[in-house]
Every structure is written in C-alpha cells, then in structure tokens.
Amino acid sequence: MFLNAIKPEKAPKALGPYSPAVKLGDFVYLSGQIPLDPETNEIAGSTIEEQAHQVMKNIGVVLAEMGLEYRHIVKTTIFMKDLNDFNTLNEIYGSYLSEPYPARSCVQVAKLPKDVLVEIECIVIDTLIYEQQLAAQQGGCEGCSGGCSEGGCGEC
Template sequence: MTRQIVSTDRAPQAIGTYSQAVRAGNTVYLSGQIPLDPDSMNLVEGDIDAQIRRVFDNLLAVAEAAGGSFGDVVKLNVFLTDLGHFARVNTIMAEYFQAPYPARAAIGVAALPRGAGVEMDAVLVLAA
C-alpha cells in the first residue's frame, strides 16, 4: 500500500514533526487541528465558538486537499480543556455535518498546544 502526504496552505502548517494528513489506500488520517489561523499561525480571536469553527474549517481544508469532504469522515475525535463546551461542539458540528454522522469521541484534557481550548482529528474513507 502506498502512502501519500496531504497538505494545504488553507490550513495551518504543521508545528511539529507530523503531516497535516496521510492517505493510505482509501483511508485518510487527518492530524489534530487546533484553532490556528492558517495565515497568521496565531490562535483565532474570540470565544470557544470561534475556536470550534476554526478547527472545523481547518479540518475541512485538509479533507478537501485529500479529495474528500466531511461526508467522508468516519471517525472524529474531539479534545476539550473544558467539557462544559461539549454542547457548543454539538451545535456547531450540526452546521458542518449531516446525518449519518461519523463515530465520535470527546475527551477532556488538561491542556492543548498554544493554549487552545479545543483540538480535533479525523479519519476519512474515500470512494475507491
């Protein structure tokens, strides 16, 4: 099986030793995205809603660079520094996804890179 590195300038560039995504066959593994603006590489201004939207926008940009969309997401992991924001994730996720929804995990964490309040990663399966 061949591996293909996926990258786009529409999402933040990797800030470590990883790729934005890796495609292996028809499966695409999207690295975790925090709410960085891809142009400035700074955290977005605003509340948790702005952070959640920026993360979804970043993930969508990488999914599209891989030739997919949110309709191809089969698994989504959500990491929150405050699980009290989980209801906001659900509300905003409904703006980006339609049924059938992907499998999902939500995990409370003590801290995230750059002081972000949310990080998400995803797995896509593309049509053969």
C-alpha cells in the same frame, strides 16, 4: 512508499514533525486540528465558538485538498479543555456535518497545544472512485446533464 503526506497550502502549518494528514489507500488520517488561522498561524479567537468554527474550517481545507468533503469523515476524536463547553461545541460541530454522522469520542484534557480550547482529529474514507463507479452503473453521473456514457462522463 504507500503512505502519502497531505500538506495543503491553504491549511495552517504543522507545529512539529507531522503531516496535517496521511493517506494510505482509501484511508485518510487527519492529525488533530487546532484553531490556527492559516494565514497568520496564530490562534483564531478566544471563545469555544470561534475556535470550534476555525477547527472545522481547517478540517474542511485538508479534506478539500483531496477532493473530499465532511461527509467522508467516519470517526472523530475531540479533545476539549472544558467539557462545560460540550453543548456549544456539539451545536457548531453538527452544523458542518450531516447524517449519518461520524462515530465520535470526546474527552476533556488538561492542556492542548498553544493552550487552545479544542482539537479534533479525524479518520476519513476516500470513497470518490466508488461513488463514480456506482453512478456509472446507474446509467449516469449524479449532477450531470445526462450526457454520460457507460464509463461515466469523467466530470464528476
């Protein structure tokens, strides 16, 4: 099958019949991440600050399982219990990302799983192979000590 389930050991366990992420070719779809502590599978914190940080950390763990980073996110959808927390969430969300920022939607919802304050889902593009090819074409791999050959060094 072309669709691969991504189930990182260091991420919170799924609460139902779904995968934390699925990958099809270069496209990765992350299920909505809520602020579950991966060690206890319990809600981490009671404030929007605590929960937003945990959600972003959980996203990072799922990305890292595939060798990806936050910069590979192209679209997020944020579900919030209370849009009065929007500015606080923006500050925390933005601290994990850099320009160009992903496209985004943000909506207030009546209720979220386990009555959390925030959930974030992502669409990601795995560009690693293209980045390696580009680096090889430019005569070396980014971050290497200069010993790269035409085909790249295989270390990046």
